[in-house]
Amino acid sequence: MQQETKRQKQVGQLVQEELSDIFQRMGFNVIEGGMISISNVRMTPDLLEARVYLSMFKIDQPKSMLHKILERGNEIRRELGNRVAKQLRRVPELQFYIDDTLDHVFKMEEIFKKINDERDERNKEQE
Structure with missing residues (x-):
C-alpha cells in the first residue's frame, strides 16, 4: 500500500x-444503545475520495447501521461541503466502511484469557 502524503x-x-x-449532530454517535465513531479517514492521492472507517461499539447489526448511514450519505456530504468549502477545492466523495479492528482485539483478548485460564487450570491439577 502506498504511503499517504502529508496533504492526504x-x-x-x-x-x-x-x-x-x-x-454527533445527526445523532449517529450514540444510537440504539451503542456508539459509532469515525476511527480513520484515508484520502485517495487526488483527494477526491475519502474512505471513512466507522467503529461500531455495541451495535447489534453493524451492516444495517451502515446502510442507514449510506442512505443519508448525500446529506452528510452536503454538510461536510458547507464546512470545508474554504479549505478544499472539491468536497470528496465519501465511502463508508465498517472498521472491525476493535472486534478483532476483543476476540484476541478472549482467546488469550481462555488460554490463560486453561493453563492455570492445568497448573492447579499438577500441584
Missing part, C-alpha cells in the same frame, strides 16, 4: 474532525 493526512484529519461533529 491533513485533509483526512480535517474530514474526520468535521464528520465526527456532523455524526
